[in-house]
Amino acid sequence: MFGNVLEFIDQHDSFLISGHVNPDGDCLGTEVALYHFLQGMGKKVEILNADARDPSFDFFDRHTPLGVHEAGTPLPDHQVHCLVDCHELSRLGSVGKAAAKMENVTRMVVDHHVGADCGDGEVLLWDLKAPSAGCLIYELYQHCGAQISEAAAEGVFVSIVSDTGWFKYSNTNSESLAIAADLVAAGVKPHHIYHALYQRNPPEILPVKSEGIGKIRFEAQGRLAWLALDKDYMRRVETSEFNTDGLLDVMREVKGVEIVVMMKEKATGRVKISLRGSNLQDVDKIANRFGGGGHHKASGAEQPGPMAKVRKELLQACLEQLGS
């Protein structure tokens, strides 16, 4: 796989890199690492996402321009479009719509999510067993024997800690730890990254967080934890810049919980679904039933709404999976 991809990269000059909507640490970190890898090979590279990065990722700006697409405008010229941490144009938001209109572009997938056949890619750097998409860029460096730069190492490190929950999840293995050790040797400072990501909250998020915790509910003798966040609450989340992923962790911390569900109502009324499973539960199967997907232990979907309908159907599907 890596040999073919390197050969393909060799034969092309200009690359556009885009990740999924609401880019997370794996998505952004992988983009950053791939950007520097391609630049190191003398390529013309640009990153363009549908959504802006979260302010906590501002440290990436030191080395890497993370461009944001203006919806409805055409994409800059490029020969290769790299789809990062996803494998379908539909995950790219406004960038995907603009990309569908481009001709003579080859799509390269850099991903580790469950999916059928090739997705929308023709060239694949796709490994379901990779702890993060960024690990695939690390492997690319290894494969061609190039020294990883500090900027690229930082990207791969953020991708790993993001997708392993700082080495807490079941995808933490000797491989992800060995890669992390190598990245630290290349100059990455884990405590700086942790501080940048999690220890710069404004005090205003605390009441929003505690209100969110108060909305957590349990079913099936505590095996299912769920949380439905309506529009009004989500507006306060946005103004306070609170990251609701923390609420998923709060639910996962409770003894006996096997499935965690978070539903967030967008301003449009659509409902974003996040699912997390314990070692006993494959939540990707539930996400698939609602038109989504991801990983076996962490998956998601989006539904048109209304919230009450989504909540009823989703909780029913979770209870069915739990056999209760």
Ligand SMILES: [Mn+2]
């Ligand atoms: Mn990922």
